[in-house]
Amino acid sequence: MQRLIPTGDPARPVAFAESPQPVPEPDEALVKVDAFALNRGETFLLERPRPGWLPGKDIAGLVVQAAADGSGPGIGTRVAGHPAQGGWAEYAAVPTHSLAVLPDTVDSVRAAALPLAGITALRLLRTAGSLAGRRVLLTGASGGVGHYVTELAVGAGAELTAVTATPQRGERLTALGARVVHEVTDADGPFDVVLESTGGPALPAALAGMRPGGTLVWFGQAGRTPVTLDFFDLLHGPERVTIRHFHYAGAPYGPDLAALVRLVEQGRLHPETGRTADWTRTAETLVDLRERRIRGKAVLLTGGTAE
Known part of the structure; x- marks a missing residue:
């Protein structure tokens, strides 16, 4: 599969690479990623990326393999997720305690914009x-x-x-x-x-x-x-x-993510997405986000067409 990996180059912080599909832990679901969001904090981490680090903490997509321990949503369920890393890829393994089920009325772009910023x-x-x-x-x-x-x-x-x-x-x-x-x-x-x-x-x-x-x-x-x-x-x-x-971290993230999804569904929370683009534009979008040329969130689509 394709994923984005750090380059260490400030002018082009990520590049595509072939990678094996993730093998989920027993309490993780495998999600086919439809959309992912960028965070400005990630632009800082990309300046001096740690060896082995795979960026990406905000995703939305479809469960294609349910967790082996029986927890979490089943195959075919649309979800928003907050993996520890590795979300800028075609597939991501996500702990079930960091997933929230999406209703039909909440699209992948708004869902992907929710996790880190919304939970924070x-x-x-x-x-x-x-x-x-x-x-x-x-x-x-x-x-x-x-x-x-x-x-x-x-x-x-x-x-x-x-x-x-x-x-x-x-x-x-x-x-x-x-x-x-x-x-x-x-x-x-x-x-x-x-x-x-x-x-x-x-x-x-x-x-x-x-x-x-x-x-x-x-x-x-x-x-x-x-x-x-x-x-x-x-x-x-x-x-x-x-x-x-204050630091936002601390699992489980799923309940808070589900609360955010409900607020969006009810029309009480409106994600501000300053850019939606195909994920081939991730590198330039990261630079624009770092330089404050994007207001709100930036969301990238793996399917090929910006919404």
């Missing part, structure tokens, strides 16, 4: 706690996670301010009900909750705009600049602020 958003908002009536600041908001966080938080009753690099990248967030600014220092605080994913100077600037007793959840460093906090600056800022480190 769902678990991030659980970490933040009840948001009804609370003022929330979200940095790095125009990527895949940011769109999900915005729609879910506004739907839960939050008054959300989103920080994006440009007006164009904030258009969809405005439509979802967010107030959009382009610098953290332009955000009209104070905020009860900050969801911070940029790092560098953005985190201390966001911290300075919080209410006393508020919570900052730090879930990324997309700007790739370390954070520096000055103790004496904090003395003049809000008191008793809590900073929480």
Whole structure:
């Protein structure tokens, strides 16, 4: 079968290679991949790929071999999946606890856009706690996670301010009900909750705009600049602020993925897909995603025709 493997070349991060079809573990199903999504974090990992690493954590497709232990969906079931790796291929082996069954009304493009970004958003908002009536600041908001966080938080009753690099990248967030600014220092605080994913100077600037007793959840460093906090600056800022480190990982993923699929089916969650293309365009799409030329998610199709 065909799969995409890392090249180590920033200008063309992946290339096609012939590979044996995966042999599933007893608790894994074999999925014929119809579509897969890219994540910006994967573009960073591709700069210095680990030996043996096979990229790809977000897929949608059809079960062609059910798990030997009897768990999970049967042959012929359409699914969204979150494998540990190896999803950018014609076939992927996925633990059944990381699969969700797709209804006919949810297409493969939207389904493939859900796993990593959607699960991150769902678990991030659980970490933040009840948001009804609370003022929330979200940095790095125009990527895949940011769109999900915005729609879910506004739907839960939050008054959300989103920080994006440009007006164009904030258009969809405005439509979802967010107030959009382009610098953290332009955000009209104070905020009860900050969801911070940029790092560098953005985190201390966001911290300075919080209410006393508020919570900052730090879930990324997309700007790739370390954070520096000055103790004496904090003395003049809000008191008793809590900073929480967050990472989405932790199986099982299937229940959260199923919840996201239900929200899409019910019309309460709308994946923002900035590009849908044939998987022969994966390398150039990765470069565009890394350079922030794609808003929301990028989804690639193995079947040959973009939807």
